Amino acid sequence: MIAFNKYYNHFNIVSSLLIIVSLVLLIFKGLNFGIDFKGGTLIELRSTDTKINVSSLRDKFSQMDLGDVSVKKFGNDTDYLIKFENKDNKKNIIEEIKNNLDKSFGNNFNFRRVENVGPKVSSELLKSGVIAISLSLAAMLFYIWIRFEWQFSLGAILALFHDVIVTLGVFSLFSLEINLSIIAAVLTIVGYSMNDTVVIFDRVRENLRKYSDIKIFELTNISINETLSRTIITSATTLLALLAIYFFGGEILKGFSLAMILGVIFGTYSSIYIANTVLVRLRVSQKTVLREDSEK
Amino acid sequence: MLYFSKLRILFITLFSLLFVLIASSNLFKFDDSFFDKKINLGLDLQGGSYLLLEIDNAPVIEQKLQNLTTSIRNYFKEKDIKINNIKIENQNIYFNVLEKNKQTIIDTFTDENSDINPYYPRFKSHQLEIEDTGINFKLNFSRQGLIVLKTSSQDQAIEIVRRRIDEVGTNEPNILKRGNNRILVELPGLDDPMRVKSLLGKTANLTFRFVTNDDNDRFGVEKLKFEDGIDEATVSKRIIISGDNLLDAQPKMDTQTNQTIVSFSLDRVGAKRFGKATSTGIGKQLAIVLDGKIISAPVVRDTIASGSGQISGGFTFQTATDLALLLRSGALPAPLNIIEERTVGPDLGQDSINAGMIALAIGFLLVIIFMFVKYRVFGLITNVTLIINLFILLGILTLFEATLTLPGIAGIILTVGMAVDANVLIFERIKEELRDENNNIVAFDSGYTKSRTAIIDANITTLLAAVILFFMGSGPVKGFSVTLGVGIFTTLFSVYFIARLFTSLYVSKNRDKEKLI
Numbered sequence: 001m002i003a004f005n006k007y008y009n010h011f012n013i014v015s016s017l018l019i020i021v022s023l024v025l026l027i028f029k030g031l032n033f034g035i036d037f038k039g040g041t042l043i044e045l046r047s048t049d050t051k052i053n054v055s056s057l058r059d060k061f062s063q064m065d066l067g068d069v070s071v072k073k074f075g076n077d078t079d080y081l082i083k084f085e086n087k088d089n090k091k092n093i094i095e096e097i098k099n100n101l102d103k104s105f106g107n108n109f110n111f112r113r114v115e116n117v118g119p120k121v122s123s124e125l126l127k128s129g130v131i132a133i134s135l136s137l138a139a140m141l142f143y144i145w146i147r148f149e150w151q152f153s154l155g156a157i158l159a160l161f162h163d164v165i166v167t168l169g170v171f172s173l174f175s176l177e178i179n180l181s182i183i184a185a186v187l188t189i190v191g192y193s194m195n196d197t198v199v200i201f202d203r204v205r206e207n208l209r210k211y212s213d214i215k216i217f218e219l220t221n222i223s224i225n226e227t228l229s230r231t232i233i234t235s236a237t238t239l240l241a242l243l244a245i246y247f248f249g250g251e252i253l254k255g256f257s258l259a260m261i262l263g264v265i266f267g268t269y270s271s272i273y274i275a276n277t278v279l280v281r282l283r284v285s286q287k288t289v290l291r292e293d294s295e296k
Numbered sequence: 297m298l299y300f301s302k303l304r305i306l307f308i309t310l311f312s313l314l315f316v317l318i319a320s321s322n323l324f325k326f327d328d329s330f331f332d333k334k335i336n337l338g339l340d341l342q343g344g345s346y347l348l349l350e351i352d353n354a355p356v357i358e359q360k361l362q363n364l365t366t367s368i369r370n371y372f373k374e375k376d377i378k379i380n381n382i383k384i385e386n387q388n389i390y391f392n393v394l395e396k397n398k399q400t401i402i403d404t405f406t407d408e409n410s411d412i413n414p415y416y417p418r419f420k421s422h423q424l425e426i427e428d429t430g431i432n433f434k435l436n437f438s439r440q441g442l443i444v445l446k447t448s449s450q451d452q453a454i455e456i457v458r459r460r461i462d463e464v465g466t467n468e469p470n471i472l473k474r475g476n477n478r479i480l481v482e483l484p485g486l487d488d489p490m491r492v493k494s495l496l497g498k499t500a501n502l503t504f505r506f507v508t509n510d511d512n513d514r515f516g517v518e519k520l521k522f523e524d525g526i527d528e529a530t531v532s533k534r535i536i537i538s539g540d541n542l543l544d545a546q547p548k549m550d551t552q553t554n555q556t557i558v559s560f561s562l563d564r565v566g567a568k569r570f571g572k573a574t575s576t577g578i579g580k581q582l583a584i585v586l587d588g589k590i591i592s593a594p595v596v597r598d599t600i601a602s603g604s605g606q607i608s609g610g611f612t613f614q615t616a617t618d619l620a621l622l623l624r625s626g627a628l629p630a631p632l633n634i635i636e637e638r639t640v641g642p643d644l645g646q647d648s649i650n651a652g653m654i655a656l657a658i659g660f661l662l663v664i665i666f667m668f669v670k671y672r673v674f675g676l677i678t679n680v681t682l683i684i685n686l687f688i689l690l691g692i693l694t695l696f697e698a699t700l701t702l703p704g705i706a707g708i709i710l711t712v713g714m715a716v717d718a719n720v721l722i723f724e725r726i727k728e729e730l731r732d733e734n735n736n737i738v739a740f741d742s743g744y745t746k747s748r749t750a751i752i753d754a755n756i757t758t759l760l761a762a763v764i765l766f767f768m769g770s771g772p773v774k775g776f777s778v779t780l781g782v783g784i785f786t787t788l789f790s791v792y793f794i795a796r797l798f799t800s801l802y803v804s805k806n807r808d809k810e811k812l813i
Contacts, residue, residue, distance in 0.1 A: 112644040118635035132768035191761030195754040241713030244659030250651030
């Protein structure tokens with residue numbers, strides 16, 4: 001048996017620090033919102049001429065009077081991702097760019113993807129994204145509230161907030177782009193983290209009924225160990241699937257799968273080191289579950 | 297938990313086979329319409345354009361208010377009430393009347409049978425709201441009045457949009473209303489999104505009006521620019537004929553000048569008016585105005601009574617074709633703005649499909665190898681179940697002709713990773729049970745029973761997230777929630793019916809073996 005409980009305090013401090021750092025990052029550095037939430041235009045280009053490089057392309061685009069424009073390589077050597085604000089929301093901007101590029105580089109570009117999100121739509125998308133995440137957190141809260149005693153609910157929710165905040169913190173730290181698919185990833189993380197916590201909690205509750213003489217400090221450790229192989233196997237298979245998406249699923253799914261990978265790692269960790277320590281700190285005992293049972 | 301009746305086994309087998317068959321209809325052609333279904337590929341996979349158009353209703357409201365001022369004036373004139381200082385400001389009409397007439401005005405506008413202010417009994421609301429500000433009357437559209445107006449301009453606009461897109465001839469466009477002032481257009485497999493964008497961006501309001509130098513024109517005049525944006529001309533506001541009078545418009549080659557032109561024919565009213573105007577206006581310039589810009593202003597040389605004519609203006613064949621198309625499909629009631637656009641080229645779509653499939657294959661393989669190494673026989677059972685699970689998932693998506701997107705494929709891969717969870721929970725529980733229990737059957741049975749609550753809890757949490765995403769998400773992300781959500785049901789089915797069936801067959805054959813798992 002691994003003594004997870006030996007490190008409860010250590011990891012509580014680590015988690016608190018992680019959350020504080022993440023919050024500081026989120027407040028002061030903020031998130032790197034993509035055009036979905038900020039508005040603007042995105043173009044994915046593929047050049048057929050190998051002589052074209054990113055700096056010449058960058059020069060060309062900066063001459064086009066598009067405002068703040070970013071030109072980056074995207075995936076392989078011939079693909080580029082161009083982003084700009086498109087403040088005036090010019091109607092024929094893509095056509096203008098195409099003509100401009102054709103003039104300087106010849107007809108060597110394939111416009112693989114064009115996305116243009118107006119300011120109104122982007123603020124709506126941001127709003128519905130925030131609503132979606134809040135709703136899912138509320139739904140989890142509600143589910144766990146009818147399913148478990150309040151001490152358990154608190155533990156699960158704290159673990160959940162930890163996972164979401166720290167994942168977003170990592171995105172802030174590395175300025176990774178937040179777009180629509182990241183919202184989907186965050187929602188899935190919420191589901192996964194909850195799933196992981198609930199499985200351990202189920203066992204804790206079962207053991208509480210079984211043993212009256214074991215203190216919760218020991219009992220959580222027993223429960224974690226009993227469910228440990230399941231925790232490891234499920235995290236492993238999920239991570240294997242996600243790594244496959246990250247490495248082979250193409251550039252578009254990179255951010256999405258990265259967010260999920262982080263979420264699964266944090267979710268597994270928090271089920272053990274946050275959810276359970278809350279039970280310990282709230283001095284959950286056999287009485288907690290038996291009282292609930294008699295009420296039911 | 298381990299007992300299966302013969303009938304149940306038959307049912308499970310048939311059910312699984314059915315979905316394998318439905319899923320395979322994506323690859324083969326079936327004559328039967330029930331099986332001949334396919335998963336729709338989302339725009340991000342097959343390439344195409346997603347456009348969200350917003351109707352700019354401000355000009356419509358302005359126009360309606362303009363018309364209202366006239367009708368209000370006339371209406372009360374008949375009742376011997378003089379309307380003073382009528383003006384439009386910020387989408388409100390303001391006017392004064394004499395003190396003694398004030399009550400009549402209020403009564404007229406708040407009467408449920410009012411001729412001038414329609415009443416919507418269903419919403420208990422008039423079209424217009426009237427307010428006595430003390431200085432004057434303020435008249436504006438009520439909430440319901442605005443909704444009616446917006447809905448009607450949306451209805452008209454969607455019809456015109458549909459006609460224009462049909463004329464371009466893309467396959468299976470999807471044109472839907474969104475809210476009361478937006479139109480969603482999905483165009484799969486489009487070669488030239490820019491052309492459609494420019495076609496939808498034009499109101500196509502065509503008028504024929506005389507060029508005039510007389511500033512005292514009875515109808516008023518306005519200065520309009522030519523298409524080139526440089527030259528200007530003063531044009532009368534009197535409309536001779538408008539786009540509504542057109543019966544047909546076609547691009548043609550003028551054999552004399554070797555120019556591309558647009559020839560048009562007019563309806564009877566239009567032909568009559570055009571004939572009259574051209575007979576009285578010989579020698580004058582007739583401006584052809586499209587969306588506030590002059591295309592050309594030819595000099596009238598002859599009376600045109602035939603009801604047909606032509607527009608020249610330095611067109612290429614493409615621009616002439618597009619103008620003819622716009623004129624045939626009619627003018628939009630209000631300008632449309634493209635507020636969101638997502639276009640994916642067909643080759644990127646194909647690349648995404650390939651990448652998604654490779655990721656799926658590799659993810660699947662990794663999980664299968666992992667499970668086999670970890671659980672041997674039971675890993676094999678899990679893996680076979682996983683394959684059937686995948687077929688049922690694809691079968692359900694096919695049956696409902698759901699739309700598969702790139703994030704949707706990610707959802708399937710994730711389902712593969714998470715689907716083993718339920719089996720792992722069960723197997724680990726059985727292992728624990730086997731420590732104190734010698735009877736294999738009993739241990740397996742209680743393993744299944746005791747793990748059930750955890751499995752259901754775990755799946756409900758994921759399902760909740762998927763459902764919320766389905767209702768809140770848009771486009772490709774919605775596809776993710778569909779595969780993730782459907783995946784949960786297929787996983788539960790395959791774990792509790794298929795995997796359990798295999799497990800029960802294996803356990804009852806090897807019931808006396810030790811350390812079965």
